[in-house]
Amino acid sequence: MADAITIRRFVETDAPAVRELFVRVNRLLAPPPMRDAFEAYIAYSITEEIGRIANYYAAKNGSFWVAEDGRLAGMFGLETTTGGGAMELRRMYVEPYLRRRGIARAMLAVAEKECRRLGMKRLELSTSELQKAALGLYHASGYRLDREEVAAAASNKTVGGGIRRFYFSKAL
Secondary structure (H helix, E strand, O other), rough: OOOOOEEOOOHHHHHHHHHHHHHHHHHOOOOOHHHHHHHHHEEEEEEEEOOHHHHHHHOOOOOEEEEEEEEEEEEEEEEEEEOEEEEEEEEEEEOOOEEEEEEEEEEEHHHHHHHHHOOOEEEEEEEOOOOOHHHHHHOOOOOOEEEEEHHHEOOOOOOOOEEEEEEEEOOO
């Protein structure tokens, strides 16, 4: 399936579909007792990032990408880290009905290629315990687990609420 997918840079006309995918995936991830926390996270993330992708990623010296097959199939962002020499993979989501078809693996390969093109030495990322398939993908793709933590505070990068987060990196 990934062969029929085009992965390209985000353009403003992608914004409604990106926002819709972001909201849908996060609502699917939300454990029932945490629905309110996820709704707050969604709203905050839309204000801080998803509702202003071009400006957000430009300010982070990064880029945002979409995968499509005539419609949005997936997305991811890249932003520079504060230490330099590395980028952070953000917002890698695949449309739920298109999962397990190699789209995430193809997007990850494009992200790594873009980092190498920019002269970056490492790609960093994080995911939560709620995203089991993502954990498997990162392990299988050569990412090293650097640390785990329980996220207490919410931000545009985590829901908080005691969800365990895993931080990975890969030398490029």
